[in-house]
Amino acid sequence: MEAVYALAIGVLVAAGVWLLLRPRTFQVIMGLSLLSYATNLFIFGMGRLEIQRPPILVSAEIDPVLYADPVPQALVLTAIVIGFATTALFLVVLLALRGLAGTDHVDAREPEQ
């Protein structure tokens, strides 16, 4: 499971970085989104990959080893919310630039041929 998980993160990051370096604003925002997915998966993975282990203890007399670590899950939630908000903000700026400059190039003008 770890190998597949790590591969998925790696592919997402590679695609994200490549897109981030592209000249069109839409590609940039897709790249940033992919990077944020990869980051969120990574944080989640840092809580160790385990199945069928609930994160919430019901009583104090239970072996905590049998339970998943809830903190990374809470961190992921926060990171998702923040990433979502900043992506939305980026989208607005992207549209404003498109409207003002009449092009979707990140430098607000087409490169000379």
Added chain:
Amino acid sequence: MTAVLDHLPVLPIIVPLLAGALMMLLRESRRVLRNSIAIGSLTLQLAVALTLLYQTTDAAAHIWPEGIGVYAIGSWAAPFGIVLVVDRLSALMLSLTSIVALAALIYSIAHWDRPGQPFHSLFQLLVMGQNGAFLTGDLFNLFVFVEVLLAASYGLVLRGLGTARVRTGLHYIAVNLAASFLFLIGVALIYGTVGTLNMADLFGRVAVLPPNDRALFDAGAWILGIAFLVKAGSWPLNSWLPGAYSISVAPVAAGFAIMTKVGVYAVLRLGTLMSQDEAAATILGEILYYTGLVTLVSGMIGMLATQHLRRLVAYSVIVSSGLLLASLGLGIEAVTPPVLFYLTTSVLTTAAFFLLTGMTDRTRLSMPPAAEPDSQGDVLPLYMAFGVTSPDPYGTEEEVGAAIPAAMAFLGLMFVCCVLLVAGLPPLPGFVAKFTLLSVILETAPVVGARNAGWVLAVAVLATGIVSVVALTRIGMRLFWSTAERRTPRLHVVEAAPVAFLVVVCLGIAAASGPMMRFFEGTARSLHDPQAYIQTVLGTRVAAEPDGDSR
């Protein structure tokens, strides 16, 4: 009364949050009410910050014995709950934030806060993010507060719109979003290996990590460090900085003056906490030293190359960041007090200078709205959608309040003061800061080793002075002495007063150099003895294990 005092550390976060939220509800026409809320909120924060500053000094040792106050949010104890920690460094940064923000806010009332409702709210949130980042004792919360301040700054950078601003804003947001992901990955790696996010708790646990995890932890710490260096404006990660600072309107740029220092603060805080490990501390020091030095040189080249005053000030921010990082990288404890002194003066100076550029811009007959005036061309008037009627609403002068007499003389005087501050010439505190820094470097230079690091840095510090004088004099001559393209602007008291206020604060610091220096020495002592910090935060003393077997 003590109940109120107990809750002081949380006020710098709550007050701007509430004020910002409240102002969102007010209609555009309620200007007076909104301005009073904004000023009231920042005045309260200044008072709180100064009280906290007093409480951390030795004079108030009966309140916080070690000069460190811990506020457990929701009364959850430290390693599990989230804590706010006030020590001298935090209190100092909080006070600086409030002083700069108050000056920038009063300045903005002249006419920079129109049009658009969210200016004041965003500004309050920016201050809240900065305060929170300086207060928090928890790595993930540091991320959250940095995001809050960045989100507010994204909105503020775009004030005034125009193609150039939106384009630079886009670059700025993209770079900082990418840096935020690095920040998160670093935090996650650290949590995954150490199992805690509390900075004090981290410290004790790193020493007893098994070697396998230790490598992972180091990787996480380095990734985190890269994110901090992006925020601090360190070369080669600072290409966003001159653009973003020179493109934003004057009060916003002044509000940003302390933003790069958040990165420096984080490096300082975590660096001293981590430096118990001798080998790691040496590598960290070398990397900081060399990146700092290159940052400094690249900033100087930028200062000499640029023709635009605000861009020049932005490059001086880079120079000061480089100077701070390189000095910290020397790895000498004695260098910390002058570094803190330099940090204090450089924040106040850049803020004053950015405010001043807003006024000197108006002495030109043709007013470029930004550093690189783009041709508007046949573009879609999308800015109409934002409720703005012209692409650069700050181009028009509106009458607000009384104008001050002898505007050009005032501008000239303030310009000279700012040049003296940036270049580090007497009698202003820039001189004291650089002088003490130089004397410490020169005293310890023979000790630091064969790298000649101290000597090189001393030469670099002197060079920054000369370069600043050359670059600023050149621009100053064109600004004030060339008669061809000049006119006397109407300056309002609310614009002039904040600049004068910041310069007077600087003068006060110069006059009180002795007590200030003693305070900074105390700060450095508590920074380099993290046991007191850890003990206070966790409530128990953590035994520092010898790390020979853990590596």
